[in-house]
Amino acid sequence: MAPSVLVTLLSSLVLSTLTQATPSSTTDSHPLDSRAGFLHPGLLHTEADFTRIKSKVNAKTNPWYAGWNKLVAHANSGYVPSPKPTVYRGTGSPENYASLYRDAASAYANAIYWKVTGDTAYATAAATTLDAWSSTLTLIDGSSDKFLASGIYGYQLANAAEILRGYSSWTGLAAMQSMLNKVFYPMNHDFIINHNGAKIDHYWANWDLANLCTMYAVGVLSDNATMANEAVNYFKSGAGNGAINKTIWVTYTESGSSKILGQNQEAGRDQGHAMLDFALLGVLAQQAYNQGNDLFGYLSNRILAGAEYAAKYNLGFDVPYTTYVNSDVTQATISNASRGDVRPIWELIYGHYGSLKGLNASWSKQYRDLVVSNGGGAEGGGGDYGTTSGGYDQLGFGTLLYRLEA
Numbered sequence: 001m002a003p004s005v006l007v008t009l010l011s012s013l014v015l016s017t018l019t020q021a022t023p024s025s026t027t028d029s030h031p032l033d034s035r036a037g038f039l040h041p042g043l044l045h046t047e048a049d050f051t052r053i054k055s056k057v058n059a060k061t062n063p064w065y066a067g068w069n070k071l072v073a074h075a076n077s078g079y080v081p082s083p084k085p086t087v088y089r090g091t092g093s094p095e096n097y098a099s100l101y102r103d104a105a106s107a108y109a110n111a112i113y114w115k116v117t118g119d120t121a122y123a124t125a126a127a128t129t130l131d132a133w134s135s136t137l138t139l140i141d142g143s144s145d146k147f148l149a150s151g152i153y154g155y156q157l158a159n160a161a162e163i164l165r166g167y168s169s170w171t172g173l174a175a176m177q178s179m180l181n182k183v184f185y186p187m188n189h190d191f192i193i194n195h196n197g198a199k200i201d202h203y204w205a206n207w208d209l210a211n212l213c214t215m216y217a218v219g220v221l222s223d224n225a226t227m228a229n230e231a232v233n234y235f236k237s238g239a240g241n242g243a244i245n246k247t248i249w250v251t252y253t254e255s256g257s258s259k260i261l262g263q264n265q266e267a268g269r270d271q272g273h274a275m276l277d278f279a280l281l282g283v284l285a286q287q288a289y290n291q292g293n294d295l296f297g298y299l300s301n302r303i304l305a306g307a308e309y310a311a312k313y314n315l316g317f318d319v320p321y322t323t324y325v326n327s328d329v330t331q332a333t334i335s336n337a338s339r340g341d342v343r344p345i346w347e348l349i350y351g352h353y354g355s356l357k358g359l360n361a362s363w364s365k366q367y368r369d370l371v372v373s374n375g376g377g378a379e380g381g382g383g384d385y386g387t388t389s390g391g392y393d394q395l396g397f398g399t400l401l402y403r404l405e406a
């Protein structure tokens with residue numbers, strides 16, 4: 001038996017014990033979908049998660065309540081979407097992709113607001129936004145950056161739709177599934193195979209990872225196991241930098257502890273992109289975990305090793321570094337560009353590894369605390385971290401959505 005198979009078996013054993021005891025268990029609270037075996041809602045959040053979130057919000061308990069107020073600031077039942085037939089990113093006129101990321105963030109916030117409060121005005125607003133896009137968008141174009149758009153915004157729309165599918169008056173699910181299958185998935189598939197015609201090691205890990213997040217999300221939203229498996233198989237053994245042992249490609253034992261630290265493929269580039277890798281790894285692994293597939297645990301918790309390394313360095317500590325070489329660059333030192341980058345991604349990572357699994361994720365916890373404190377008591381969401389694309393790379397609101405322990 002290959003070591004990786006053994007790791008998978010071991011982690012699924014761990015998973016099956018844990019899911020019986022934890023509040024985010026998905027195994028007994030809602031039915032299996034009979035077509036593909038997927039649980040719904042089952043991307044970033046399950047029904048059990050929403051039960052926990054609702055009880056924290058109703059009790060006005062912090063830090064969840066502070067997180068709720070972050071979301072409330074973005075929920076808007078009067079939101080007017082700006083759908084486009086063609087979205088351009090990188091080149092094209094007008095370069096209009098901000099409309100897509102703003103609208104996806106709005107639909108997600110409104111869908112969560114409805115799910116937590118039951119106020120159908122917000123479900124209607126989310127539906128209006130999702131339906132506007134599913135009935136309008138036919139093409140994503142631009143420079144190579146169009147493949148960032150196909151990766152980053154598809155999973156965001158799919159997550160809003162996955163929550164809203166529980167709203168019985170929403171009739172737009174099939175249209176959203178269809179649009180995501182026609183416009184986003186073919187680009188996700190094309191990119192991870194052909195990489196826009198470039199050498200296999202040319203594109204930084206986040207490009208593959210974003211397209212895997214959307215591929216997996218569209219698979220679950222559409223009850224298409226073939227598609228979800230394609231993403232998982234690539235994460236485990238793909239040829240490009242989004243395969244986990246290429247994204248986090250060297251490991252070290254931390255001096256003075258037995259902790260494993262993992263150097264990520266973008267560490268020598270800049271820390272903003274290094275952090276984006278963990279935003280996307282978190283999304284992919286959380287979506288799969290909620291379907292009973294534990295990518296967090298894969299390769300001996302490799303994502304945790306990478307998160308701990310990135311958090312430690314960005315907190316201002318030294319980490320070991322191995323020269324990174326690909327077809328385009330040789331990077332002999334870790335990059336301090338944008339060191340200390342703040343993104344709302346650490347609640348998800350610490351919530352899973354530290355709180356749920358009880359593993360030592362102390363650097364991630366410190367980073368989470370820094371981001372939470374920077375946000376005045378909670379992680380914010382789309383729009384709270386700048387108006388340009390980086391502020392919308394992740395959906396955020398992690399304190400509200402992923403925190404398991406005060």
Ligand SMILES: *[C@@H]1O[C@H](CO)[C@@H](O)[C@H](O)[C@H]1NC(C)=O
Nearest residue numbers: 181222224225226227228230
């Ligand atoms: C599921 O996705 C695959 C691509 O991964 C596609 O070939 C197939 O047609 C899809 N199945 C359905 C029922 O849409």
Ligand SMILES: *[C@@H]1O[C@H](CO)[C@@H](O)[C@H](O)[C@H]1NC(C)=O
Nearest residue numbers: 004236237238243245246249
């Ligand atoms: C990464 O994983 C793949 C698939 O398991 C394997 O074939 C490959 O040798 C691994 N590469 C490294 C550098 O460990």
Ligand SMILES: *[C@@H]1O[C@H](CO)[C@@H](O)[C@H](O)[C@H]1NC(C)=O
Nearest residue numbers: 332333334335336337338339
């Ligand atoms: C950042 O890295 C460069 C190049 O290694 C170095 O010259 C510079 O001193 C570093 N700056 C800080 C603030 O660490």
Ligand SMILES: *[C@@H]1O[C@H](CO)[C@@H](O)[C@H](O)[C@H]1NC(C)=O
Nearest residue numbers: 254256257259360361362363
């Ligand atoms: C967790 O790891 C850090 C080093 O990264 C170490 O200092 C700390 O003592 C560990 N915590 C526990 C509870 O083992």
